[in-house]
Amino acid sequence: MVISIIRAEYTAEYRIKLTFSDGIEKEIDFGPFLRNAKNPMARKYLDKKLFRNFNIEYGDIIWNDYEMCFPIWDLYEGKI
Numbered sequence: 787m788v789i790s791i792i793r794a795e796y797t798a799e800y801r802i803k804l805t806f807s808d809g810i811e812k813e814i815d816f817g818p819f820l821r822n823a824k825n826p827m828a829r830k831y832l833d834k835k836l837f838r839n840f841n842i843e844y845g846d847i848i849w850n851d852y853e854m855c856f857p858i859w860d861l862y863e864g865k866i
């Protein structure tokens with residue numbers, strides 16, 4: 787079965803609730819990843835206005851035309 791993200795909802799701080807194509811829901815906290823990131827392209831998403839500006843494209847959650855994205859399976863397992 788191919789898993790994809792069908793819905794993403796910002797909840798608080800750096801948290802997003804993801805709904806996957808099999809009905810599973812996970813709330814992912816991206817905060818630790820962003821705060822520990824060494825890459826300035828990722829760290830810029832500590833700006834909550836930028837962080838909240840995500841899209842779902844082809845089953846992936848992305849920011850700024852794939853400037854930041856994550857493997858779906860990792861998100862499905864609740865880790866990044």
